[in-house]
Amino acid sequence: MKKSRSDEIQYKDTKYLIQHLKYCKLQQKINAPMKKILFILPLLFLSNCKDDDTINNCNFLIDVGVNATINLNLPEFNNLLFTSGVVLISNQGGNAGFYIINIGNDQYRAWDAADPNHAQQNCSFMQRDGIEVTCSCVDENKYNLFTGQALGSQLPCGLKEYRVNVSGNTIVISN
Numbered sequence: 001m002k003k004s005r006s007d008e009i010q011y012k013d014t015k016y017l018i019q020h021l022k023y024c025k026l027q028q029k030i031n032a033p034m035k036k037i038l039f040i041l042p043l044l045f046l047s048n049c050k051d052d053d054t055i056n057n058c059n060f061l062i063d064v065g066v067n068a069t070i071n072l073n074l075p076e077f078n079n080l081l082f083t084s085g086v087v088l089i090s091n092q093g094g095n096a097g098f099y100i101i102n103i104g105n106d107q108y109r110a111w112d113a114a115d116p117n118h119a120q121q122n123c124s125f126m127q128r129d130g131i132e133v134t135c136s137c138v139d140e141n142k143y144n145l146f147t148g149q150a151l152g153s154q155l156p157c158g159l160k161e162y163r164v165n166v167s168g169n170t171i172v173i174s175n
Helices: 005-048 077-079
Strands: 066-070 085-090 096-106 108-110 128-129 132-135 142-146 159-165 170-174
Touching: 066 077, 077 085, 077 096, 096 170, 128 142
Parallel strands: none
Antiparallel strands: 066 170, 085 096, 096 108, 108 159, 128 132, 132 142, 159 170
């Protein structure tokens, strides 16, 4: 029996319809998990947000202009020629002056000499003991001059660092 043209078209339409329904079912199977993922993903992002009521206490030190030039040929800076050598510069800027340390390989770091975890007081000036500095306030915060990080107790602020540029025997400290 020979199929007529209309039977052929109807067969193709039916075949297309069946394929389309299979495709739609497949899409539903794929879309169901995607909808769940798209619903859960924003919840994960929102659940990672936390209410942070902590106050940033790293605002005790003011931005004081620092622009000092150190000549390493001068005898008062002779200590900076050696690794771990430290010098306090008290009259050329910073909140309470600043410390310079030779960290080796002709590299230097400069730190403000005031404790960043205290309001400015007489006790917030830090005294040096080797490569460590300690404030004389009741809590005696202690910091390492190589890293600027607090030693012992965990504090919200590390030492305030200044920019150091070395050119030959001259060190320029600025902010």
